[in-house]
Amino acid sequence: MTSHIQETCKQLFIDPERVKDPVAFVQRLLEEKHKHDKITSLAFNNDKTFQKALNSSFEYFINSNPRLPEFISLFVDDRLRKGLRGMSEADVEAVLDKVMMLFRYLQEKDVFEKYYNIWQNDFFRG
Template sequence: MLLNDKYEDMGRMYSLFRRVANGLVTVRDVVTLHLREMGKQLVTDPEKSKDPVEFVQRLLDERDKYDKIINMAFNNDKTFQNELNSSFEYFLNLNTRSPEFISLFVDDKLRKGLKGVGEEDVDLILFLIR
């Protein structure tokens, strides 16, 4: 469901598992495992690390995707949001060049004047810098 953007199905699953003791813990653990594996593949693939700007943009796109999933399917549940933040922190730290790539990405965007970049994207970029 995560791979195929099945928001409605995930929303129904969230509603059902919410009724079961520790049900959401199980769902959250599966989502976290998926996020970490997906992120690990992204940041450790040498082919994807050739262009720092594209590397960070790919991460931002994934972040947008999972923010949307949490918002639409998981009722913007804060525990899922915290796991998303934790997972991104985890796999960004797997690539020792992540800080450099983020810096180059921000530099590239500032040089281009952030044209066409929305306020939410700027906030997300600044979140990654922290």
């Protein structure tokens, strides 16, 4: 299961078309995580061994790609600037909870912070 998840996520980065839009890329990554969470829940009855394998697979993938902190910061920025308009408070909270799950996997949280601060400074200047 671990190798399957890692290979599935790796395919997201191999395709140059998919990495052109960081916001869409993170959205697809969140969808993959959700899909595998459901599989673990339904097929394996939330077995702790499978949950641990799922989490370690996503943590490995996220930390093996140096561009993901930047992509996650762009996703958060996009959602906070324009993507939350017209969404209910519950929907906004659900999106931010999912992003926080990815953030928890990041070992280099300072890299995320650096990119996010850059985007925030650009927003307030322009």
